[in-house]
Amino acid sequence: MNTDAVHTATLDTRGLLCPMPVIKTQNKIKTMENGETLLVIATDPGVKQDIPTWCRINGHEVLDISEKQLDILISIKVER
């Protein structure tokens, strides 16, 4: 599920601390269309909380959250 291939776009925020991953996600999604999907890769555990909150506020859907070694992968569907 969480592979680059099935997503419209991928955003690598590894090494960045919150709120930077959220800001980057926000700015990336601004450029995307309804129904497209974004895979965010992060290392700050704060994203597990913050990105879903940001998505709820803005009406986007979190499809999946998973972890692969130190990486946290969040899959988002853009809803407009």
Next chain:
Amino acid sequence: MSLKRKAIALVSGGLDSMLAVKVVQEQGIEVEGVNFYTGFCVEGHTHAIRKKDAKKEKRNNALWVAETLGIKLHIEDISEEYKDIVINPKHGYGQNLNPCLDCKVFMVNQAQLMLNRARDLADDGGFDFIITGEVIGQRPKSQRKETMPLIARESGATDRLLRPLCAKNLPPTLPELEGWVNRDELHDFSGRNRKPQMELAAKYGLDEYAQPAGGCCFLTDKSYSDKLSDLWQARGERRYELDDIMLLKVGRHLRPKENFKMIISREEGENRFLEGYRKAFTHLVCTSHPGPLTLIDGDPSEDDLKLAARISTRFSKAREATEATVEIHYKGGVVKPLNIKPMSANDVKPEWHI
């Protein structure tokens, strides 16, 4: 039916801005929030870094406030533009290196620009005014009666800037004069007493909120400001990169000599964070005993590195040993092992600690 008016609110994540939003929401105003990331925000960071805090729930308070109040939130990264404010504040600093007055002017101005932009876009309803959670007299420097009009004027927001928590102590603003909001239902809070805010929170049923002590950013913190001054002094110029100010939040900082500083991790979480900077810094790793990662910032000589190795092992399991082995990893990638005697506690001078 009258047009639904819209306000843009500065949302810090603290109680005051939360209440300010709530007060105008209650009057039928539609609110969207904006939160600014300056690089110095207390949010997340250190909690994310330090392992001892790892189990604590980590959340971004501004996002949480927005969700609780049911408003949209834009988070803006202003860290680059913000440097100018920290380095060169027109109105000077507060108690530490916090340029609160300039900071407020800057943030309200950013909101004003958003307001103008939204107005230019015909398809967007646009915003009619800006709100903040400022309270007269709450902060000695930036939130005084005289500074309120100054912020309104210098930010360009003028009479479109409403402070719902202390509006009754100030001349009426456009939203009040136009009847978009009812002045009678705004507040007249002043001073450092937090009781009126807590009562209002209770009235609204808001029982959970963040209470940052002192201010919303690290610049109000004395020990943080000391580290930043030290950095500027050592470099001979007032300048910083984002990585510099991140590193000031992490580890023990010691300056045994003018030409170099040591950043010593205090625990596993910090160790992991500092590891991310290994390539950018000459660093020390104790190989004979478990110990912290130490980054060296500056321009140390070979003797200085030896001194640094002796100091850093003081903070490792080798502290009582007669000999320890430390690897010096030079910035270019060369590694050199060194056998040293860990420094005794008494020899680590208190004034080295920044």
